[in-house]
Amino acid sequence: NAQHPKSSAALLRHLEIVLGVPTRHAELYEEIQRWEELHDAAVEGDAQVSEHLVQLEADYDARTQFEIPSADDLGAEFERFLREQPEEDT
Numbered sequence: 488n489a490q491h492p493k494s495s496a497a498l499l500r501h502l503e504i505v506l507g508v509p510t511r512h513a514e515l516y517e518e519i520q521r522w523e524e525l526h527d528a529a530v531e532g533d534a535q536v537s538e539h540l541v542q543l544e545a546d547y548d549a550r551t552q553f554e555i556p557s558a559d560d561l562g563a564e565f566e567r568f569l570r571e572q573p574e575e576d577t
Contacts, residue, residue, distance in 0.1 A: 492518040 499512035
């Protein structure tokens, strides 16, 4: 039994993609469902834990949000990089 079946399934799914070998990670989905139900019940029953979880999720969202630069921005940055390179004698 996995201590955190959702993480185990994600890791196995990734290994299956990278290595190209079957990992039978789908067998964990029933266990994932049970774990999520237990987790949700524990969080719902404790206001302090629930508030802490909301804060953790907000912190995660704040750290993982970023703007993807546009093609124009990438091009401008690359041109700036090239201009800053020393010229070589040919």
